[in-house]
Every structure is written in C-alpha cells, then in structure tokens.
Amino acid sequence: MPTRCARLNITASEIKRGLWRLRRQNCNWGDPTPRSLQICVVDIQKTKSILLLLDPTGFPPSIATTHPRLTHVHPSTPIHTTGRLLATASFDASTAVWAQSGSTNEWECVAVVEGHENEVKSCAWSPSGSLLATCGRDKSVWIWEVQPGHDFECVAVLNGHTQDVKQVVWHPAEDALVSTSYDDSIKVWTEDEGGDDWSCAQTLTKEEGGHTSTVWCASFEPEPSFEQPGASGGTKRRRLATCSDDRTIAIWRVDDSRPLTLRLEIDAKFPCGHDRPALSVSWGRCGLIAEGGGDDSVRLFAPPLAHGGLEGGGGGGSTSGNGDSLGDGFEGRAWREVGRVESAHSESGAALNGHEDEVNCVAWHPTDPRCLATASDDGTVRIWSVHSCAST
Amino acid sequence: MLSFLGRGRGGEEPEPSSQPMETSDVSLADAERVTLRCEAVLEGHGAEEVSVARVWHCAWDPTGKTLATCSSDKTCRIWAKSAAAGNTWVTVAELEGVHSRTVRQAAWSPCGAFNRSITPTAAVSPSSQSPLFFPR
Numbered sequence: 001m002p003t004r005c006a007r008l009n010i011t012a013s014e015i016k017r018g019l020w021r022l023r024r025q026n027c028n029w030g031d032p033t034p035r036s037l038q039i040c041v042v043d044i045q046k047t048k049s050i051l052l053l054l055d056p057t058g059f060p061p062s063i064a065t066t067h068p069r070l071t072h073v074h075p076s077t078p079i080h081t082t083g084r085l086l087a088t089a090s091f092d093a094s095t096a097v098w099a100q101s102g103s104t105n106e107w108e109c110v111a112v113v114e115g116h117e118n119e120v121k122s123c124a125w126s127p128s129g130s131l132l133a134t135c136g137r138d139k140s141v142w143i144w145e146v147q148p149g150h151d152f153e154c155v156a157v158l159n160g161h162t163q164d165v166k167q168v169v170w171h172p173a174e175d176a177l178v179s180t181s182y183d184d185s186i187k188v189w190t191e192d193e194g195g196d197d198w199s200c201a202q203t204l205t206k207e208e209g210g211h212t213s214t215v216w217c218a219s220f221e222p223e224p225s226f227e228q229p230g231a232s233g234g235t236k237r238r239r240l241a242t243c244s245d246d247r248t249i250a251i252w253r254v255d256d257s258r259p260l261t262l263r264l265e266i267d268a269k270f271p272c273g274h275d276r277p278a279l280s281v282s283w284g285r286c287g288l289i290a291e292g293g294g295d296d297s298v299r300l301f302a303p304p305l306a307h308g309g310l311e312g313g314g315g316g317g318s319t320s321g322n323g324d325s326l327g328d329g330f331e332g333r334a335w336r337e338v339g340r341v342e343s344a345h346s347e348s349g350a351a352l353n354g355h356e357d358e359v360n361c362v363a364w365h366p367t368d369p370r371c372l373a374t375a376s377d378d379g380t381v382r383i384w385s386v387h388s389c390a391s392t
Numbered sequence: 393m394l395s396f397l398g399r400g401r402g403g404e405e406p407e408p409s410s411q412p413m414e415t416s417d418v419s420l421a422d423a424e425r426v427t428l429r430c431e432a433v434l435e436g437h438g439a440e441e442v443s444v445a446r447v448w449h450c451a452w453d454p455t456g457k458t459l460a461t462c463s464s465d466k467t468c469r470i471w472a473k474s475a476a477a478g479n480t481w482v483t484v485a486e487l488e489g490v491h492s493r494t495v496r497q498a499a500w501s502p503c504g505a506f507n508r509s510i511t512p513t514a515a516v517s518p519s520s521q522s523p524l525f526f527p528r
Binding site: 084085086087088089090091092094096098105106107109112119120121122123124125127128129132167284286287288298300302303305338339340341352353357360361363364365366367368369370371372373374375376377378379380381382383384385386387388389 | 421429432437451454491
C-alpha cells in the first residue's frame with residue numbers, strides 16, 4: 001500500500017473546548033486522485049489523535065491517526081463504521097438525532113436538540129461532522145457543536161433573515177454555511193477569525209442578481225469544475241445552485257480561496273421551465289442539475305455548451321431573444337433543459353411514472369452519477385436512472 | 393465509473409425498453425437529451441393514515457446504500473435494497489415516536505463512526521502495520 005502523506009498545520013488557536021477542528025485547506029493530501037479530505041473531531045485531550053476520513057467518493061472510508069505534532073500520516077486503513085447519525089428536523093420545533101446500533105437496523109434517538117421557537121425547516125451537518133446547523137420559521141439559524149456523549153452545545157444563534165429560513169446547506173469542504181429564506185435572500189455565514197463567533201459574510205438578494213421571491217433550496221457543486229474566465233493557473237472553482245418561487249434557478253460562482261470570507265457571485269439565472277415554484281435543486285456528480293417543481297415535474301439541466309466568448313465584467317452577451325425578463329445579460333449563460341419527467345397529470349403528455357403531486361425534493365446519489373431520488377406530496381419516493389440518448 | 397451501490401445493478405445490461413436508444417458513450421453533461429427511467433417507487437409513508445402523507449425530503453447516506461425519507465406522517469423511514477426481497481427497495485427502519493409533527497428534513501452525519509466514542513487504538517486495528525497511533 002503506498003504511503004499517503006498529509007501535512008497538517010495545526011495552530012493552538014484551533015483547539016476549542018478540548019476539541020480540534022482542522023480545516024481542509026490546511027491539509028495537503030498527497031494523493032494523485034483528487035479527493036477531498038474530511039477531518040473528524042476527536043477529543044484530543046483524551047486521545048492525542050486526529051482522525052482523517054476520505055470523503056464518500058473514497059468509500060469505504062479510510063482512517064489514519066497520528067500524533068498531532070507529527071507531520072505525516074501513515075498508510076490509511078479501512079475502518080468498519082460502528083454507527084452513524086441521522087438528524088431529523090421537525091415542525092414540532094425539535095431536531096432529533098438518531099444513532100444506529102452496530103450493523104443492525106436498530107435505531108435509537110440519542111438526542112433531541114431544542115431551541116427554535118417553532119417549526120424547524122432544515123438541518124445539516126458540517127463536512128467534518130462536528131457541527132450541526134438548523135433553521136426554521138422563527139427566522140433564525142442555529143449552529144450546534146457536537147460534544148462527546150451526543151451532547152449538542154449551541155455555539156451560535158444567527159439572526160438576520162427577516163422571514164422563515166427554508167434551508168441550510170454547508171459548503172462541502174469548508175465550515176461555511178448557506179441559508180435560503182422566504183425573505184427572498186441567500187445568506188452566507190462564516191466563523192470569525194478567532195473562532196469564537198459566527199457572522200453573516202454575505203447577503204445575496206435581487207440586487208446581486210439573485211431571486212425575487214422565496215429561495216427554497218441550495219445545492220453546491222460536488223467538485224470544483226468551473227474555470228474562472230481570465231483566471232490564471234487553471235484553478236477550478238465550485239458553484240452553487242439555488243431555486244426559487246420566482247420560477248428561476250440561479251448559478252453562483254463560489255470564491256472559497258479565503259475560507260473565512262466565502263463569497264458568492266452570480267453566474268447565471270434561467271427559468272425553470274414551468275409556471276410553478278422551483279422547490280428543490282440538486283447538483284449531481286454527472287454535472288447535471290436536477291430540479292423538482294410545484295408542477296409535479298422533475299427536470300434536468302445541463303451547462304451551456306459554448307464556453308468561449310464570455311465577456312469579462314458585465315457579461316452582456318445576450319445570444320437569444322428569450323428570457324429578457326431576467327435581464328442583466330444572464331440568459332447567454334442559461335443552462336439547457338435536457339430531460340424531464342412530466343407530472344402524471346400533465347395534459348401535454350403525462351409521464352407513465354411521473355409524480356402525481358408537487359415534487360418536494362430531488363437528490364442525486366452520492367456515488368452513482370446516474371441515479372436520482374425524488375420525493376413528492378403524492379406520498380411516494382421514486383428512484384430514477386438517467387441515460388443519455390444517442391444523438392443520431 | 394463508480395458502480396451503483398457497490399453491487400446489484402453495476403454490471404447489468406439495461407433492460408429492453410421502449411425508451412429512445414440509450415448510449416453510455418456520451419457523458420450526461422454533454423448529452424443533448426437524457427431520459428429518466430423509473431427504477432423503483434417507494435411507498436409506505438402514511439400507510440396508517442386516512443389521507444396521503446406528503447414526503448417532504450429524501451437524503452442518501454454518504455455511502456449511497458440507504459435512503460432516508462421524511463414525511464408529514466411524523467416519521468422518518470430508512471430504505472435499502474433487500475436481496476431477500478428480490479433486490480427491491482424496502483423499509484429497513486422506521487424512526488417514530490419522537491416527533492409529534494411533520495418531519496421536514498433529514499441529514500446524515502458525514503462520518504458517523506467518529507461520533508461514537510471511538511478508541512483510536514481499537515479503531516485502527518491491523519497490528520501488522522506500522523503503528524498508526526502514537527501514545528503520548
């Protein structure tokens with residue numbers, strides 16, 4: 001087994017409450033295959049160790065431990081997951097955390113995290129698994145730190161949204177949180193330099209090219225693939241998709257070069273193709289964005305084919321006469337709808353296996369790039385395989 | 393290409409169907425058209441209720457072997473493919489009795505193992521390898 005080395009630059013300021021939290025950019029994973037590295041929190045006071053886990057694309061997960069002051073990690077070794085946690089956000093104002101017992105399908109509720117005044121709408125684990133974010137109807141976003149013994153300590157209550165917060169989503173590799181709201185805005189939350197507090201790093205409204213109605217959902221691109229026009233060195237950036245009651249999907253370029261000040265910048269905004277709210281988006285490993293809609297349909301969007309001719313700056317390159325309601329020249333970079341499952345009730349050709357009511361959620365499979373799951377008000381969940389059609 | 397769920401469907405030929413001709417040569421992102429073929433319909437939420445229970449959310453676990461779904465029926469269900477049931481999707485666990493209203497969303501922790509009280513010396517077991525854990 002080849003030796004993989006990771007360089008860990010750990011500073012004393014990263015010790016918090018007996019827990020170490022490392023950031024991905026502090027690690028140089030000497031692996032030719034680009035895979036992101038996840039670092040788990042361990043009670044360093046007790047174990048003097050750091051656990052490194054490859055992300056799900058590298059499953060089965062590898063694990064290595066090292067003394068914190070050593071700079072090399074030894075060959076990774078497969079581990080057997082002894083259990084896993086699932087958080088569920090409920091309208092009963094609580095978020096429950098469930099643990100699996102061993103390899104059986106016995107699950108038990110190990111914690112009920114309470115703090116929100118009323119309906120909890122969304123919950124999400126940070127990429128390291130050390131933080132849990134929740135949001136809800138009370139307009140707030142809470143961040144909880146996982147402590148030993150399934151104890152959840154609130155480390156931040158983030159106020160700023162003026163309406164319901166619909167969803168929270170973590171950046172796939174950084175401790176940066178995105179929230180979407182009924183107040184039509186998207187907010188980015190990051191930890192302060194000292195690591196003691198969280199604050200809003202950015203608010204994206206229609207002024208920034210964003211949405212004009214409720215933002216229902218956000219989904220990060222799984223791997224960075226976007227080349228910034230004019231950028232040198234071929235550095236690839238990640239993007240974020242958001243969808244809205246305004247019947248559009250927006251694409252944002254993510255500048256995560258400085259982790260404490262993650263920035264989003266509008267890249268494209270295009271109609272979702274139907275006249276009902278766009279309720280859910282998921283960015284797949286295949287490069288397609290799936291959208292679930294209030295018209296009961298599931299739609300797949302592919303990136304624009306032409307990559308050349310992007311103007312720097314204003315981007316006024318309108319190549320079609322459509323979409324002028326969106327303005328600002330974004331329509332030149334509109335994504336293409338390449339596949340669709342119509343509603344089972346569609347008058348223009350009902351799909352045999354289409355959903356019979358609103359599609360609340362779309363979710364690409366984490367490793368199979370062709371597999372998509374959808375959940376609907378019709379009471380069903382459907383699993384789809386996606387195939388490209390021969391062009392000739 | 394990563395196989396589907398590690399086993400099961402990975403190497404199988406697509407079933408004959410009346411769908412347009414499909415090819416795997418074109419990457420999905422470059423394709424002019426793609427089709428979605430329904431592989432499974434998971435039904436079970438709200439089975440004990442009079443009216444249809446909405447399914448609000450679904451979330452794959454990080455390995456992709458199981459899917460968590462949550463519903464207005466106040467439960468979260470966990471689904472997996474069952475070899476015993478002809479490789480179909482079945483509910484393997486129903487998380488209930490805690491939430492008193494709609495379960496709106498579910499989220500898997502990215503590394504559940506660590507959250508349990510791991511003893512690193514035990515977790516990183518193979519004794520034949522160089523020491524992976526350095527005692528203080």
